[in-house]
Amino acid sequence: MVLGISSVVWMLIGIAALILIVIFAASRFTRYGGQRIMFLAPAAFLFSVFVLYPITGSIWLSLHDVKADRLICSDGRSISEAQGDPTCRRVPKMEFVGLKNYQKFFDKFPRDWKRSNREIDDLLDGDPETKAKMPRASSEFKALINNIIWLLLFQIAIPIGLALAVLLNQTALFARILKPLYFFPFVISPAVIAFLFQFFYNPFEGGPLVEFYALLGLKKGYGILGTNGLSTFGVIIAAWYPQIAYCIIIYLAGLTAINPELIEAGKLDGARGFAMFRKIILPQLWPATFICVVVTTIGALRSFDLVQVMTGGQRWSEVLARYMYETGFGEGGGDYGFGATVSVILFAIMLVFIVFFVTNMVRQTED
Known part of the structure; x- marks a missing residue:
């Protein structure tokens, strides 16, 4: 797993605690009683687990460099011995990089826009050999x-x-x-x-x-x-x-x-x-x-x-x-x-x- 079992457990505990806090605050500061608010708790919990948790998990992953480049085996064999063995599995390596992934996504867009225009022009009336050598977006x-x-x-x-x-x-x-x-x-x-x-x-x-x-x-x-x-x-x-x-x-x-x-x-x-x-x-x-x-x-x-x-x-x-x-x-x-x-x-x-x-x-x- 990318985040690990302990991270998932703690995140679910945090979501449950947040739901209880929201319910308690709503019962104190709104005209609805706590019993009425409690009816929303199951739906709110399911929404948090199956919607909010994947969203927050994706945002958290997007701030890291996470690549499946480590192999681990139950019997302790080395990577060179474990290549292609179905009993071994890849474990992601995680490193915080901030917004570098977003910078990587948008960094080349000005250059890509110009290249895309040239691709369209060559697509309409270009030479096949020129197309093959042309840099692409x-x-x-x-x-x-x-x-x-x-x-x-x-x-x-x-x-x-x-x-x-x-x-x-x-x-x-x-x-x-x-x-x-x-x-x-x-x-x-x-x-x-x-x-x-x-x-x-x-x-x-x-x-x-x-x-x-x-x-x-x-x-x-x-x-x-x-x-x-x-x-x-x-x-x-x-x-x-x-x-x-x-x-x-x-x-x-x-x-x-x-x-x-x-x-x-x-x-x-x-x-x-x-x-x-x-x-x-x-x-x-x-x-x-x-x-x-x-x-x-x-x-x-x-x-x-x-x-x-x-x-x-x-x-x-x-x-x-x-x-x-x-x-x-x-x-x-x-x-x-x-x-x-x-x-x-x-x-x-x-x-x-x-x-x-x-x-x-x-x-x-x-x-």
């Missing part, structure tokens, strides 16, 4: 930029889901038949979706894009998931498939909860078509929209499974979640401190967006 920079692209383009699933939900919110026979078909992508495993879109993107014989390429006049073999810079967009389109289904489900639930009296009142006032939707229906769908935006944002920032299966995280599709895994646990990894740093940065970005959305939700509710 760092993996962490690529991962951060790709996550920003994910964050922007993944939101397109929300208006598409809203439009389809409105179309499916009908009593007609075709709508009742199509509803299960639109829900189906949400229950499919991400790995299955990845393989489906890999087949769809196949640029050679047998792939559905072959004929489409012929219509556009593109040469056969122009792979979306290759090294041509389109792989991120290809994975995002694949991720739309289940996310649109999720938004449809949320919006259909919101549409069924709309007060029909408001619809009738709008019709009496002359509201029809898009005016009815914009002034009466859409404002009542704000809670559903809030849920879709939050879940879509979190999904964009923690994207991992589709990237791992479809591209293996090659440079043009790398994201922070997969880069964090590769740094800490992947082949040639073992740098737990830097992996924790990437996770903290990803959590900070996610926290900013969640706080922004929650604040706006509260303001909208108060208004």
Whole structure:
């Protein structure tokens, strides 16, 4: 274990003590009695153990240089004798380095920005030999930029889901038949979706894009998931498939909860078509929209499974979640401190967006 058993025990004891202090203070200084506060203790304890503890542990690890570079064996053999022995295990070496891991993450960004611009220019009309010799941007920079692209383009699933939900919110026979078909992508495993879109993107014989390429006049073999810079967009389109289904489900639930009296009142006032939707229906769908935006944002920032299966995280599709895994646990990894740093940065970005959305939700509710 990275922190050791004793460290975990003492941290859990500290969390339990903190919960008791908060409960005692709340019972003394609020209008709620101690018995009522005690009902919150189990949930608060579970939240602290399974949410706060991993967060604080990751922040603590990010301030250290933690690498799996020591081998220990139960029979006391040396490292040279223990290589490849399954009875031996690696134990991380931990050294406090402060903010050096964060400096390492952001230090090369100005240089990487210039290199990334040159990569894009050479990607469009560059010579292959020149591309091979050209210095490239760092993996962490690529991962951060790709996550920003994910964050922007993944939101397109929300208006598409809203439009389809409105179309499916009908009593007609075709709508009742199509509803299960639109829900189906949400229950499919991400790995299955990845393989489906890999087949769809196949640029050679047998792939559905072959004929489409012929219509556009593109040469056969122009792979979306290759090294041509389109792989991120290809994975995002694949991720739309289940996310649109999720938004449809949320919006259909919101549409069924709309007060029909408001619809009738709008019709009496002359509201029809898009005016009815914009002034009466859409404002009542704000809670559903809030849920879709939050879940879509979190999904964009923690994207991992589709990237791992479809591209293996090659440079043009790398994201922070997969880069964090590769740094800490992947082949040639073992740098737990830097992996924790990437996770903290990803959590900070996610926290900013969640706080922004929650604040706006509260303001909208108060208004």
